[in-house]
Amino acid sequence: MINIRFNSLFLLLAFSLFIIFPAPSYAQDLAEIKKSGVLRHLGIPYANFITGSDDGLDVELMKNFASYLGIKYQFVKSDWRTIFGDLTGRHARRGSNGAELLEPSPIIGDVIANGMTVLPWREQLITFSEPTFPSSVWLIARAESNISPIKPSRSLQSDILLVKQSLDGVSVLALENTCLDPALYQLSKTKAEIRLLKQHLKLNEMAPAILNNEAETTLLDVPDALIALEKWPGQLKVIGPISQEQVMGAGFRKNSPQLLHAFNQYLKIIRKDGTYNKMVKKYYPSVFLYYADFFNN
Numbered sequence: 616m617i618n619i620r621f622n623s624l625f626l627l628l629a630f631s632l633f634i635i636f637p638a639p640s641y642a643q644d645l646a647e648i649k650k651s652g653v654l655r656h657l658g659i660p661y662a663n664f665i666t667g668s669d670d671g672l673d674v675e676l677m678k679n680f681a682s683y684l685g686i687k688y689q690f691v692k693s694d695w696r697t698i699f700g701d702l703t704g705r706h707a708r709r710g711s712n713g714a715e716l717l718e719p720s721p722i723i724g725d726v727i728a729n730g731m732t733v734l735p736w737r738e739q740l741i742t743f744s745e746p747t748f749p750s751s752v753w754l755i756a757r758a759e760s761n762i763s764p765i766k767p768s769r770s771l772q773s774d775i776l777l778v779k780q781s782l783d784g785v786s787v788l789a790l791e792n793t794c795l796d797p798a799l800y801q802l803s804k805t806k807a808e809i810r811l812l813k814q815h816l817k818l819n820e821m822a823p824a825i826l827n828n829e830a831e832t833t834l835l836d837v838p839d840a841l842i843a844l845e846k847w848p849g850q851l852k853v854i855g856p857i858s859q860e861q862v863m864g865a866g867f868r869k870n871s872p873q874l875l876h877a878f879n880q881y882l883k884i885i886r887k888d889g890t891y892n893k894m895v896k897k898y899y900p901s902v903f904l905y906y907a908d909f910f911n912n
Contacts, residue, residue, distance in 0.1 A: 645684075645873035648725055654681040657693045657701050657724030661819050662839045663898040664730035672898040673728040673865075676747070676891075683881050691724045695793060695818065699740050702727055703868055707740050708792050714739040725874065727866035730838055732794035734861075742869050745879050746862035748895075749906040752794060753840050754778050754787070754854040756832040757825055765855040778855040782807035788821055788830035795821070795834040800857050826850060836861075841901050 648654060656677040660667035665674055674690065681688035693701045700706035700720030707714050714736045732750055733743045756762050762785055765777040783806040789797040790812040797809050810830045812821065821833045822843035834857060835843060844851055867875040885891040892910050895902065903910060 643725060643874075644871045645877055648874060649684060649686060651686075653687045653689050654684060654726070655689050655691050655724040656681075657691050657698060657727045658729040659693055659695060659698060659818075661729050661817075662842050664728070664838070672748075672894060673730065675894055675897075677726065677728050677865075679885070680878060680881050684877065693724070693727075698727060699737075702866065703740060709734075709736045709796060709798075725867075725871070726878070730836075730863050731866055732836065732861050732863050734794060734799070737866070741866040742872075742875055743864035743866055744875060745882055746864050746909075747882065748838065748863040749902070749909040750794075750837045750861045750863055751856055752800065752834050752836050752858035752861070754782075754832055754857050755822065755825070755835045755840055755843065755851055756854050758850050758852050760831050760852070762832065762854055764852060767855070771856060771859060775856050775858070778857060779805045779807075781854065782832075784808065785832055786810055786830040788812060788824055788833035790818060790821070790834075793818055794836050794861070797834070800834075802857075822847065822851065837905065838863075838899060838902070841899060841905075845901070 643651065654677065656674070658665045658673060658677075663671055665671040669690075677690075678688045691701070697706060697720065700717070701723050702725075704720055704722045706717035706720050708717065709715065727741065728747075730748065730750075731737070731743075733746070737743075762781055765774055765781065767774055768777075779802070782802075786808040787797070787802065788810050789795050789802070791798075795818070797803065797811075802809055812818075812824065819839060821835055821839070824830065825833045826847065832854065840853065844853070865878060867878070882891070885894075895910065
């Protein structure tokens with residue numbers, strides 16, 4: 616009788632733990648994905664990569680990639696808190712010494728594509744494709760701000776230093792665990808007043824936040840900055856760079872090498888025949904003024 620009760624209690628506990636920490640669903644590579652007939656595209660609505668209206672550069676890119684593979688496309692909405700767990704089965708965030716693993720999570724997607732910047736701590740979690748988009752992080756201010764744009768030199772490092780030196784007493788809006796994390800650019804060593812984005816706000820709400828006087832300046836990556844400057848003409852100005860040059864890419868599980876290889880091959884084809892540049896021009900026409908070399912290559 617004691618053994619029966621013990622076994623019943625053990626099964627009940629195990630079932631409870633399964634509900635609290637569900638086992639990750641099967642992590643698929645190319646063969647399994649083709650067999651399933653669906654490519655699950657994980658994404659976060661952001662800039663013109665994913666607009667939230669069933670289009671965007673990365674939506675179109677992944678739809679066409681699914682067609683290239685001969686399977687259907689499915690968009691799976693995620694957010695910055697869960698996107699790595701949604702892909703790998705283990706949530707994570709940036710820690711003081713790189714990626715910090717958190718609780719288990721069900722796997723609900725096969726590839727991340729939403730204008731994700733390649734960063735060292737993220738590379739510990741996933742494997743990035745060949746670069747899909749150029750970027751860097753700029754400091755953006757309201758047009759009436761007293762802080763003035765720097766005079767660009769021939770040295771990017773010198774330009775970054777000039778921007779940081781201009782931050783004495785200036786409030787800067789930033790967002791942790793993204794490419795706009797102030798720790799990535801050692802902003803704590805400046806005299807800036809760092810203000811972290813409120814939890815309920817999203818990455819694409821940084822520019823509107825400073826227009827609403829939540830801070831004098833904000834960090835923006837290049838794609839979002841280009842859109843903000845077009846959306847609010849005359850209301851914002853670029854002070855200068857905060858980061859070195861960066862790139863964005865699609866993210867894959869480390870145990871999906873064949874899917875990664877297939878995407879890189881597909882990307883090579885559409886870059887060579889001009890299809891990719893046409894897609895980029897549709898969503899980011901002004902990027903060619905700043906990064907012509909990236910797209911010419």
